[in-house]
Structures are given as C-alpha cells and as structure tokens.
Amino acid sequence: MQLVKVGLCAFGMSGKVFHAPFLKEHPGFFMSAVVERSKEDSKEKYPEATIYRSVEEMLKNADIELVVVNTPVQTHFEYTKMALEAGKNVVVEKPFTVNVSQAEELVKLAEEKGLFLSVYQNRRFDRDYLQVQKIMSEGNVGNIKEAEIRFDRFRTEPSGKAHKENPEATGSGSLHDLGSHLVDQAVQYFGFPERLFADVFSMKGKEFANDYFEIILFYQNDLRVRLKSSVFTKEAHYAYAIHGEKGSFLQERTDNQENELVAGAVPEYGKEWTQPLKEPDGILNYLNENKETQRIFTSSEPGNYMNYYQQIYEFIVFGYALPSPAEEIIKNMKIIDAAWESSKEGKIVTL
Incomplete structure (x- = not known):
C-alpha cells in the first residue's frame, strides 16, 4: 500500500481529536511530523512523529507530501499559502479562511502549483x-x-x-x-x-x-x-x-x-x-x-470521519473524487x- 507522509500544523483539540487518530489508524497514512511550539504532548501516542517548533521549520525540514492546517482560522490563509508555496498538498480545517478573497487566492495558487487543496468539512x-x-x-x-x-x-x-x-x-x-x-x-x-x-x-x-x-x-x-x-x-x-x-x-x-x-x-x-x-x-x-x-x-x-481521509487517500492513489475541494467551498x-x-x-x- 502506498504510504502518504503527513505533517500536522498543531496538536491542540483539532489535532488530537479530528486528525491524528485517523491518520494513525489509516494504513495509507504516516504522521511524519507535528508542530508543537513548546510542549511534546504528541510523543505519548505518536512517538514516530518528529516534533517541530514552527510551521516554517516543519515545511523546511520534514519529509512530507501532505500538510494539515488545523491552526486558528486567522492563520489558515498564511499557513496554507506557505504550504502550497513549499510544494505540499493541503487539508485545511474549516472555516476555510476569514473571507472569500483569501479563499479565492489560495484556490488559484493551488491550481498554479498543480497541488490539491481540500477543506475538512467533517x-x-x-x-x-x-x-x-x-x-x-x-x-x-x-x-x-x-x-x-x-x-x-x-x-x-x-x-x-x-x-x-x-x-x-x-x-x-x-x-x-x-x-x-x-x-x-x-x-x-x-x-x-x-x-x-x-x-x-x-x-x-x-x-x-x-x-x-x-x-x-x-x-x-x-x-x-x-x-x-x-x-x-x-x-x-x-x-x-x-x-x-x-x-x-x-x-x-x-x-x-x-x-x-x-x-x-x-x-x-x-x-x-x-x-x-x-x-x-x-x-x-x-x-x-x-x-x-x-x-x-x-x-x-x-457516520465515520475516517471516510474523509479514505477519500483523500483514494484521490491521491487512484484519482477518485477529492472530498470538499477548496474551489467548492468558495461558495460557502x-x-x-x-x-x-x-x-x-x-x-x-x-x-
């Protein structure tokens, strides 16, 4: 099975509850990196993930192809843009951005880079x-x-x-x-x-x-x-x-x-x-x-939130439909x- 290496931008509630458990249990993903600015809470359950102290450091050094932007909404635009410019595919937590102009700019950038951008509409x-x-x-x-x-x-x-x-x-x-x-x-x-x-x-x-x-x-x-x-x-x-x-x-x-x-x-x-x-x-x-x-x-x-990541995996490996693509969420x-x-x-x- 093809393995997709993932980096998590934060390890607060969103990371601990909605993302990390599914990335660990899905056999097609490997949580390779996680950003924790001062703590090391992820070590207990996810010792295989390298801890970085900033998103910038993770993007520069981690061997990952998919980035999960699960930070506060006020930072979604900055970190998603940063990840796309680093050549990484992105899953960004909802709400996508703080306004539609930011959303449109990120969709355009993803298209220019040939990368996928999906919003986590769980x-x-x-x-x-x-x-x-x-x-x-x-x-x-x-x-x-x-x-x-x-x-x-x-x-x-x-x-x-x-x-x-x-x-x-x-x-x-x-x-x-x-x-x-x-x-x-x-x-x-x-x-x-x-x-x-x-x-x-x-x-x-x-x-x-x-x-x-x-x-x-x-x-x-x-x-x-x-x-x-x-x-x-x-x-x-x-x-x-x-x-x-x-x-x-x-x-x-x-x-x-x-x-x-x-x-x-x-x-x-x-x-x-x-x-x-x-x-x-x-x-x-x-x-x-x-x-x-x-x-x-x-x-x-x-219901099952695992199906979101299953659809992400199937898109990467088989080219099936991308769940909640960012260009669709512009309407929201x-x-x-x-x-x-x-x-x-x-x-x-x-x-």
Whole structure:
C-alpha cells in the first residue's frame, strides 16, 4: 500500500481529536511530523512523529507530501499559502479562511502549483446529516418547500479562546465556526441560493464575538432554508426539519463521534467504531400513494470521519473524487461574507 507522509500544523483539540487518530489508524497514512511550539504532548501516542517548533521549520525540514492546517482560522490563509508555496498538498480545517478573497487566492495558487487543496468539512460524515440526505433522496416528503438546519449549544460562559471570542479578531464567532458547517450542509442539500437575509450578533454582549445567527436562504423555486445557531439553548430542538408537499422529516443531532474521540475512542480502520443508537432519532410523517398518513420513527446509520481521509487517500492513489475541494467551498465563504453584510446593513443580499 502506498504510504502518504503527513505533517500536522498543531496538536491542540483539532489535532488530537479530528486528525491524528485517523491518520494513525489509516494504513495509507504516516504522521511524519507535528508542530508543537513548546510542549511534546504528541510523543505519548505518536512517538514516530518528529516534533517541530514552527510551521516554517516543519515545511523546511520534514519529509512530507501532505500538510494539515488545523491552526486558528486567522492563520489558515498564511499557513496554507506557505504550504502550497513549499510544494505540499493541503487539508485545511474549516472555516476555510476569514473571507472569500483569501479563499479565492489560495484556490488559484493551488491550481498554479498543480497541488490539491481540500477543506475538512467533517460534518458531511455525521450520521444525522447522512440520514437527512438519505430521506430526501427517497422522495417521500415530495418537493421540498421549507427546511431548517440548527446547531445549538448551551455555553453561556466565555471559553477564554481569544481567536474564537474576541470580536476584533476577523473570523471569530459562531458564524464562521458553526456556520461553516450549516452553510456547507445547506449548499450540499439544496445548491447555491439566490439571496439571503441574516441576523448575527452576540447574546453574551458586545465584548464577545457573535454567538447567535439566523440566516434565511432564498432559492429560485421559492424554497426557503433557515440556518440557525445559539449558545443559549438548554433544551435541544430538532437539528433538521424538512417540509415538503407530501410530508415532513425531523432529525435530531445524534452524531457522537466528537465526544467519543474526546473520551479516548479509537477509530478503527474499515470498521464501525461508534456506539450504537439506543432509540430512534428521527420522525418521518408523510402521505403515501393512497393518501394515507404514515408516521414512522427512523434510526440513522453510523457516520465515520475516517471516510474523509479514505477519500483523500483514494484521490491521491487512484484519482477518485477529492472530498470538499477548496474551489467548492468558495461558495460557502460567499454566503458567510454575504451574511455579515446582510446583518450589518439590515437588508436582503443578492448572491
């Protein structure tokens, strides 16, 4: 099996939870290098990875062909550009960049260098997202007229992470953080909208970056899609609500991969490694061919973030489709930029 040598730009939560475990367990990857500016936390589980004290040092000295840029969003543009100019392929964490102009410049550079650039849109591999995709493809709800996707939390106290909560830091706040997931899912489900209206602000106060947003996406066929997130939601809503001409589908956010990984779960290659559902997590209510109401409790199949890296590997070795290519994610950045404009101006923005 061809071995792909990888360098990790940071070993914080993103590195420890979302990247390193999958790179270690996938037989086609070798985590050759990791950047830790002062600590050596990676040595315990990944002793084979050489520790570098800066991204610059790693790019100059490490024998790697793929770089994972998993640093704070404010550094994504700088480090991704640096890696591409060093001749390395790149996986960059979401959100891709802080604005669309940075995203477009990086895509152009990757094309000029003949390198690939993929954005880590891992929520495409969540069980709940995949279940909604499956239900819609089966067509029981009919032509979809309205949809809502939510990602709520109850985090009323500051986290202390300046790159996420400092309102002066471009790219901080929920719109870029959780919004990058919801926008991506909306575009994957329904395509690129024509217009949008957004309300973005901080419930915790002006001294903090935005922690609430609501975006209404307007589509050509009169479809309306609402994206919403709040950190003052103690009782969970259904994360997905799909309403069509024949019925509705409600889906809970039940993917637990992140929590299991934080707790120490090992994502075994080629196997289901997550805990099974204890009860149904969705409701499908629709009219059948005889106009009879069918109300069914549904259960989603397991998701697996390993499939992202499997697709990266298959692209490198076999030339299969690249997962979430950066040129595709430019659309997401256009929506996020437009949401900022809409909220500030209090108007509908045409895309």
